[in-house]
Amino acid sequence: MTRLESIRTAVNNVQFNRFRFWLQLFFFLLLVYSGYLGVELGKELPTFSCGYNKEGRAGMCYLMTFQYQLSWPWQKLFSAAGLVVLSGFGIFFLWFIALNKGWCGFVCPVGTIQDWITSLRRWTGIRYSRYSWGQFKWLAQIKYVLLALMFIIPLGIGAGWFNKDLKAPFCMICPGRTIIPLFTGDFSQVSLDFSTKTNLFMTSLGLTVMGLFFIGAFVKKRFFCFYCPMGAFHYLLSKPALLRLRKDGSKCTRCGDCYRVCDQEIKDIADDVNKKEIMTDDCILCMKCVAACPEKGALKATFAGIPIFESTEEGFIKRMNKGRADGK
Amino acid sequence: MESETAIIIPIQPAPFSRSRQAGESQDVLDHIVDDFQDNPESMKYFYDLFRRVYCHGEELKHKGLLIGSTCIQTPEELIYAFGATPMRLCNGSYHYDQRGADFMPAKSCSLVKATLGMLNAETVIPKIGKPDMIVNPTTCDQKKKSSAMMESMGYQVYDLEFPNVKESEASRVYWQRSVRQFAARLRELTGKKLTRKNLKAAMNKTGRAQAAFRKLHSFRLKSPSLILGKDAFLVTNAYFFDDIDRWTLAVEKLNEELAQREKSGFKAVQSKAPRVLFTGSPPIFPNLKLPLLIEESGGVVVTDETCSSNRMLYDMTAVDEWLLNDMVDSLADKYLKPCTCPVFTRNDDRKRRLLDLVSSFNADGVVYQAFAGCQVYEMEYRSVADAFNKAGIPLLYVETDYSPDDKGQLSTRIEAFLESLKNRRKQRA
Numbered sequence: 001m002t003r004l005e006s007i008r009t010a011v012n013n014v015q016f017n018r019f020r021f022w023l024q025l026f027f028f029l030l031l032v033y034s035g036y037l038g039v040e041l042g043k044e045l046p047t048f049s050c051g052y053n054k055e056g057r058a059g060m061c062y063l064m065t066f067q068y069q070l071s072w073p074w075q076k077l078f079s080a081a082g083l084v085v086l087s088g089f090g091i092f093f094l095w096f097i098a099l100n101k102g103w104c105g106f107v108c109p110v111g112t113i114q115d116w117i118t119s120l121r122r123w124t125g126i127r128y129s130r131y132s133w134g135q136f137k138w139l140a141q142i143k144y145v146l147l148a149l150m151f152i153i154p155l156g157i158g159a160g161w162f163n164k165d166l167k168a169p170f171c172m173i174c175p176g177r178t179i180i181p182l183f184t185g186d187f188s189q190v191s192l193d194f195s196t197k198t199n200l201f202m203t204s205l206g207l208t209v210m211g212l213f214f215i216g217a218f219v220k221k222r223f224f225c226f227y228c229p230m231g232a233f234h235y236l237l238s239k240p241a242l243l244r245l246r247k248d249g250s251k252c253t254r255c256g257d258c259y260r261v262c263d264q265e266i267k268d269i270a271d272d273v274n275k276k277e278i279m280t281d282d283c284i285l286c287m288k289c290v291a292a293c294p295e296k297g298a299l300k301a302t303f304a305g306i307p308i309f310e311s312t313e314e315g316f317i318k319r320m321n322k323g324r325a326d327g328k
Numbered sequence: 329m330e331s332e333t334a335i336i337i338p339i340q341p342a343p344f345s346r347s348r349q350a351g352e353s354q355d356v357l358d359h360i361v362d363d364f365q366d367n368p369e370s371m372k373y374f375y376d377l378f379r380r381v382y383c384h385g386e387e388l389k390h391k392g393l394l395i396g397s398t399c400i401q402t403p404e405e406l407i408y409a410f411g412a413t414p415m416r417l418c419n420g421s422y423h424y425d426q427r428g429a430d431f432m433p434a435k436s437c438s439l440v441k442a443t444l445g446m447l448n449a450e451t452v453i454p455k456i457g458k459p460d461m462i463v464n465p466t467t468c469d470q471k472k473k474s475s476a477m478m479e480s481m482g483y484q485v486y487d488l489e490f491p492n493v494k495e496s497e498a499s500r501v502y503w504q505r506s507v508r509q510f511a512a513r514l515r516e517l518t519g520k521k522l523t524r525k526n527l528k529a530a531m532n533k534t535g536r537a538q539a540a541f542r543k544l545h546s547f548r549l550k551s552p553s554l555i556l557g558k559d560a561f562l563v564t565n566a567y568f569f570d571d572i573d574r575w576t577l578a579v580e581k582l583n584e585e586l587a588q589r590e591k592s593g594f595k596a597v598q599s600k601a602p603r604v605l606f607t608g609s610p611p612i613f614p615n616l617k618l619p620l621l622i623e624e625s626g627g628v629v630v631t632d633e634t635c636s637s638n639r640m641l642y643d644m645t646a647v648d649e650w651l652l653n654d655m656v657d658s659l660a661d662k663y664l665k666p667c668t669c670p671v672f673t674r675n676d677d678r679k680r681r682l683l684d685l686v687s688s689f690n691a692d693g694v695v696y697q698a699f700a701g702c703q704v705y706e707m708e709y710r711s712v713a714d715a716f717n718k719a720g721i722p723l724l725y726v727e728t729d730y731s732p733d734d735k736g737q738l739s740t741r742i743e744a745f746l747e748s749l750k751n752r753r754k755q756r757a
Binding site: 122125127128132133249250251252253254255256257258259260261267270271273288292293294313316317320321323324325326 | 531539642643645680683
C-alpha cells in the first residue's frame with residue numbers, strides 16, 4: 001500500500017461524528033471568541049458569525065453587511081458606491097466557493113448550537129421528530145421567501161417605501177442575533193425595544209424565533225437550517241463551488257442508510273440514482289451521509305475534483321461497531 | 329394376515345438416516361464434498377453441520393423461544409433482542425416439496441410447497457424443534473396464503489404486514505409501524521422487554537455476521553476464484569438454522585483461509601472458467617441443483633442476487649442515534665429499502681443491482697433461475713433480460729423446480745451456455 005493510499009484509508013475509516021464535533025467546536029471558538037485575540041476575517045463571511053457579537057466575533061456574517069448596503073438610498077446604491085456592494089459580494093462569493101455549504105455543516109455557530117441541543121436531547125433519550133413528506137415539500141419553500149424578503153425589504157427602505165426601523169430585517173428575526181452574543185455574556189439582544197412600533201414588532205418577532213429555535217432544535221435535528229435564507233442563497237451560487245458531494249448511482253443499492261442519518265431529511269440522497277451532484281438546497285454538506293454509506297465510492301466528498309472522503313464498507317463497519325459499543 | 333407377519337418380523341422404525349429426505353441430502357452433500365477438488369479446509373465445519381443435521385437428523389440446541397420465519401423480511405435483530413432464536417423455514421427438499429403438494433395448486437412454487445410439506449411432516453429437518461411462533465411476512469401471494477395453512481397445522485402464525493411498493497414514503501412509514509407491532513407481539517410472547525442494551529447486543533450479533541459475509545463476498549471478487557459458489561451457498565444456507573455466533577466464527581475462519589489462498593496465488597478454478605452471476609429463485613440446500621450443474625460443467629458462480637444468500641446478508645443497518653426508537657426504525661428501513669425482491673411493483677433496483685454485480689465481479693454471464701410457479705420471478709424475467717440485452721451481457725433463463733428429472737436436459741443447456749461464454753471471451757480478447 002502506498003503512503004497516499006494508507007492516508008486515504010485512514011481518512012475513510014475516521015470516526016466521523018467525533019471528528020466533526022471537534023471541528024465544529026474549533027470553528028465555533030474561532031468565530032465567536034477569537035475577536036478578543038484580534039482575529040479579523042472581514043465583513044463578508046458566508047456564515048452566521050454574528051455582527052451583534054461585537055467584540056468576540058472573528059468576522060461578520062455577510063447577510064448583515066449585505067442588508068445594510070442594500071438599504072442605502074437608491075442614488076447611492078446605483079452610483080459608483082455600488083461598486084463597494086459588488087466587491088463585497090465578490091469576497092463573500094470567494095469565501096463561499098471554498099467550502100460550499102460546508103459552511104453550514106461544519107462552521108456555522110448557529111448550526112453547531114443546534115447540534116449541541118440535539119446531543120442534549122439524545123442524552124435525555126427523547127426521540128427526534130420528522131416532517132411528513134407533504135410538510136417537507138411545503139415548508140422547504142420558506143427559505144426562499146425569507147431570501148426574497150431579505151432583498152426586497154432593504155431595497156424598499158432605500159427607495160423610501162418602508163420604515164427605516166426595519167433596518168436589516170432578517171438579522172432582527174435571526175436566532176444568531178439573540179443567541180450568539182449570549183456566549184460572550186451580552187444579554188442585551190434578548191430584550192424588547194419599545195422605542196417605536198416597528199422596533200417593538202421586530203424585536204418581539206426576534207424573541208419568538210429565539211423561543212421557537214430552542215424548542216424546534218430540541219425536537220428536530222437542525223431545525224432552523226431548513227428555513228435559513230443563507231442556505232438558499234448558498235444553493236443559488238453553488239455551481240462553481242470547490243467542495244462537493246457526489247454520488248455514483250450505479251453503486252447505490254438505495255438502502256436508504258444515508259437518508260436515515262440525514263439531519264435535513266433529504267430523500268433524494270438515497271433515491272436519486274441519476275444525479276451526480278447530489279447536494280440539494282436543503283443540504284448542509286455535513287457529510288454524515290458519506291459516513292453512513294456502506295457501498296464503496298457510492299458517495300464521496302471532493303475538493304476541486306479530488307476525492308477527500310469516500311464511503312467505504314470498512315469505514316462503515318468501523319463506525320457502526322463503535323456506535324453499538326458506545327454507552328453499553 | 330398383516331398382524332401375523334408383524335409378529336414374526338416385528339417392524340422396526342427406520343432410523344432417520346434411512347429416510348428419503350436424509351437420502352436426498354446425503355446425495356447432494358456427497359456430491360458437493362467428494363466430486364470437487366481442493367475444498368477449503370474450513371468448509372469442513374459446514375459439511376459436517378449439514379451432515380449432522382440433514383443426514384443424521386441430529387438435533388440443534390437453541391436459546392429461548394424459537395421463532396420461525398418464512399422470509400428474509402423478518403427483522404431477526406428483534407427476535408435476538410427478546411432472547412429468542414430465529415430460524416428461516418424456507419426449505420429446499422424435493423421430498424417435502426412432494427409432501428406439500430397437497431396444500432397448493434399443481435403449478436405453484438416448490439419452495440412454498442416444500443416449506444409447508446416440512447412443517448406438516450413428523451420429522452422436521454433441520455431438527456431444531458417446533459417453532460413457538462411462525463412469522464410470515466406478507467410478500468408473495470403463495471406465502472400469504474400459507475399463513476392459514478400453517479395455522480391449520482397447529483402453528484401459531486404472525487402475519488408481518490409488508491408493503492408492495494417500496495419507493496413511497498407512505499409504505500416506509502407503514503412498514504416501520506408494522507415492525508413496531510411485531511416488536512410488541514414478541515414482547516407479549518416472550519414476556520421480556522426490548523431495551524437499548526439488548527437490541528444493541530442483537531445488532532452486534534448480526535452486524536458481525538454481516539461483516540463476515542461481506543468479507544467473504546469481497547474475496548469472491550478475485551479472478552480466478554478462490555472459492556466455488558456451491559460452498560458459498562452452503563455457507564449462507566447454514567445461516568438459516570445455525571447458531572449465529574458459531575456461524576460467524578466459522579465464516580471468519582473461512583475468510584482467513586481465503587486470505588491465505590489469495591497470498592499463495594491459489595486458483596479454485598481454471599483461469600478460463602466462465603464467471604457466472606446467479607439470480608432469481610433461491611437455491612436452498614439440498615436443492616443446489618443449478619449452481620452445482622454450472623460448476624460441474626466448468627463454470628464458477630462468483631456471486632448471486634438471491635434471498636438465500638446475498639440479499640439476506642449483504643445490506644447493513646445504519647443508525648444515527650442509538651436510541652431504541654431510531655434503532656427499530658433503522659432496522660425497518662434496512663429490511664425494506666434495499667430489498668430487491670420481485671414482489672414489489674417495480675424492479676429498477678434489482679436491475680441496477682444485477683448490472684453492478686456483473687461489472688464489479690467481472691461476470692461473463694448470468695443464470696436466472698425461476699421456480700416453475702414462482703410467478704413474480706417469471707414475470708420479471710422479461711424486463712431483466714431487456715436490461716442485460718442492452719448491456720450486452722448473456723443471460724440464461726432456466727425454469728425448473730425441485731425435481732431431479734430435468735437434470736440431464738439442464739446440464740446440456742448449461743454446458744452450451746458456458747461454452748458460448750468461453751467463445752465470447754476468446755473473441756473479445
